[in-house]
Amino acid sequence: MQTVTIKNLTKNFGSAVAIDNLSLNIEKGKITGLIGADGAGKTTLLRTIIGLLIADSGEIDVLGFNPVTQKDELNLHIGYMPQKFGLYEDLTVIENLKLYADLKNVPHDFDKMLEFTTLAPFQDRLSGALSGGMKQKLGLACTLLGNPEFLLLDEPSVGVDPISRRDLINMVREMITPHTTVLWSTAYLDEAHNFDTAVVLDKGRVIYEGKPHDLAPTPQEFENKVIDLMGGYNKEESLIAKNYDYQAPNVELTVEADNLEKRYGNFYAVKNNTFKIKKGEIFGLLGPNGAGKSTSFKMMCGLARPTSGTARIMGIDIKKNPEKARANLGYMAQKFSLYGSLTVKENLDFFALAYGIKVLEKNKKVNEVIEVFGLKEYENYKAEELPLGLKQRLSMAAALIHNPPVLFLDEPTSGVDVLTRRDFWNHITSLAKKGVTIMVTTHFMDEAEYCDRISLFYKGETIAVGTPAELKQQAGANDMETAFINLIKESEVSK
Ligand SMILES: Nc1ncnc2c1ncn2[C@@H]1O[C@H](COP(=O)(O)OP(=O)(O)OP(=O)(O)O)[C@@H](O)[C@H]1O
Ligand SMILES: [Mg+2]
Numbered sequence: 001m002q003t004v005t006i007k008n009l010t011k012n013f014g015s016a017v018a019i020d021n022l023s024l025n026i027e028k029g030k031i032t033g034l035i036g037a038d039g040a041g042k043t044t045l046l047r048t049i050i051g052l053l054i055a056d057s058g059e060i061d062v063l064g065f066n067p068v069t070q071k072d073e074l075n076l077h078i079g080y081m082p083q084k085f086g087l088y089e090d091l092t093v094i095e096n097l098k099l100y101a102d103l104k105n106v107p108h109d110f111d112k113m114l115e116f117t118t119l120a121p122f123q124d125r126l127s128g129a130l131s132g133g134m135k136q137k138l139g140l141a142c143t144l145l146g147n148p149e150f151l152l153l154d155e156p157s158v159g160v161d162p163i164s165r166r167d168l169i170n171m172v173r174e175m176i177t178p179h180t181t182v183l184w185s186t187a188y189l190d191e192a193h194n195f196d197t198a199v200v201l202d203k204g205r206v207i208y209e210g211k212p213h214d215l216a217p218t219p220q221e222f223e224n225k226v227i228d229l230m231g232g233y234n235k236e237e238s239l240i241a242k243n244y245d246y247q248a249p250n251v252e253l254t255v256e257a258d259n260l261e262k263r264y265g266n267f268y269a270v271k272n273n274t275f276k277i278k279k280g281e282i283f284g285l286l287g288p289n290g291a292g293k294s295t296s297f298k299m300m301c302g303l304a305r306p307t308s309g310t311a312r313i314m315g316i317d318i319k320k321n322p323e324k325a326r327a328n329l330g331y332m333a334q335k336f337s338l339y340g341s342l343t344v345k346e347n348l349d350f351f352a353l354a355y356g357i358k359v360l361e362k363n364k365k366v367n368e369v370i371e372v373f374g375l376k377e378y379e380n381y382k383a384e385e386l387p388l389g390l391k392q393r394l395s396m397a398a399a400l401i402h403n404p405p406v407l408f409l410d411e412p413t414s415g416v417d418v419l420t421r422r423d424f425w426n427h428i429t430s431l432a433k434k435g436v437t438i439m440v441t442t443h444f445m446d447e448a449e450y451c452d453r454i455s456l457f458y459k460g461e462t463i464a465v466g467t468p469a470e471l472k473q474q475a476g477a478n479d480m481e482t483a484f485i486n487l488i489k490e491s492e493v494s495k
Contacts, residue, residue, distance in 0.1 A: 006059070019044055034185040112175075117141050269292045284454040294441070
């Protein structure tokens with residue numbers, strides 16, 4: 001039995017081909033993973049399946065409905081979680097759940113959902129005040145309400161921590177019936193490896209369709225095979241690092257935090273964050289959703305005022321001299337924060353000028369980052385129209401266009417395809433070799449291995465700090481993911 005049958009589907013946006021004569025069946029009662037490069041057509045395909053977009057040609061049947069002419073009937077049978085799920089930010093967690101339950105006409109029975117999402121202690125918090133990962137979990141919970149027959153999830157695990165990512169999958173598996181069909185788009189290949197079927201898209205075409213295990217038995221082999229299918233990764237010299245003209249710092253400690261603390265009412269988002277980072281170090285802040293990583297970054301960048309404590313960038317106090325300190329850093333926010341209605345090029349022009357790059361140099365610089373980050377064919381797209389992975393590339397480009405000595409990158413690789421992730425890390429490690437200090441957060445545990453040192457953060461506090469090898473040793477683990485899980489469990493026990 002098929003839930004979706006697609007024949008010769010084509011969808012163009014202007015001169016750009018998003019879906020190219022694609023034929024595909026999605027089997028009932030199975031979890032199908034949708035993977036592919038940034039801009040490969042994943043979101044367009046999902047939207048076309050549920051009738052939000054209308055194809056230029058081809059046929060689609062979804063649960064016996066035509067999504068174009070029978071969109072409303074079809075809607076009653078599906079649960080769709082878009083990349084930017086429509087949470088009501090000025091309603092609390094529980095109010096959002098109630099609202100979606102009412103819309104779907106289902107009872108207010110949320111205990112299991114709240115337990116699965118670990119949102120129970122925060123049910124009265126405004127959803128706008130949740131961390132990025134907590135919002136994803138709430139969005140998924142709202143989508144699952146009412147047990148839809150067909151779930152379409154557009155990168156639900158973006159920004160979700162490794163422990164919760166397992167919980168999300170378990171949550172979906174437990175909440176669905178044997179007849180529920182799930183179409184799950186993801187950039188996490190270890191996740192896709194666990195699904196019944198994998199569909200790999202490239203430039204709007206299906207380049208692989210089958211059991212992930214048939215392609216490769218282990219998650220690592222699967223990742224390598226998918227990379228091969230996508231054209232392979234060739235590590236090249238980082239042009240970003242090569243052309244990074246900057247004044248090498250004359251201080252040894254480039255980033256310092258002294259007892260940084262952030263309180264909201266009685267809640268401590270960050271309790272006591274102290275560390276000293278050396279020139280050229282790659283320092284990773286890891287931790288579960290809501291641990292206080294982004295809040296720490298924002299305080300260190302002078303974007304949120306600490307309740308107490310302070311930070312210094314290149315020895316300059318961020319509280320006393322915010323402008324001077326900020327001139328020394330580049331910040332890439334977790335949430336896309338560039339100008340959505342400006343084009344890619346206009347955004348970069350804006351940031352280049354705002355950071356004081358001279359007009360003559362500006363064009364060269366902007367063209368260079370457009371080239372290096374693979375944005376050439378998108379330079380005239382509005383930023384808000386870009387696929388997620390390309391938004392991340394643009395944000396990264398904007399953060400470093402003025403060549404600062406210190407970079408704060410908050411989940412730079414979330415939602416980015418596997419090839420581009422390697423590319424980003426090639427730039428990061430090459431910049432660090434030139435003496436640029438990099439503060440970074442990630443939920444990809446394989447990326448943690450690229451860090452010189454890591455601080456594991458939990459409930460606003462550092463629970464462990466050291467090199468990746470030291471943390472693994474301390475946790476008695478062979479890999480970072482197990483180390484992460486063990487250290488967090490240990491800290492729970494000792495509390
Ligand atoms: N304005 C606010 N009011 C109340 N609580 C807040 C506010 N802003 C942030 N918080 C809370 O502070 C905590 C830390 O959030 P933060 O965004 O720093 O976490 P994070 O470690 O970056 O998580 P993630 O991995 O999900 O991005 C969360 O519990 C969040 O809900
Ligand atoms: Mg965060």
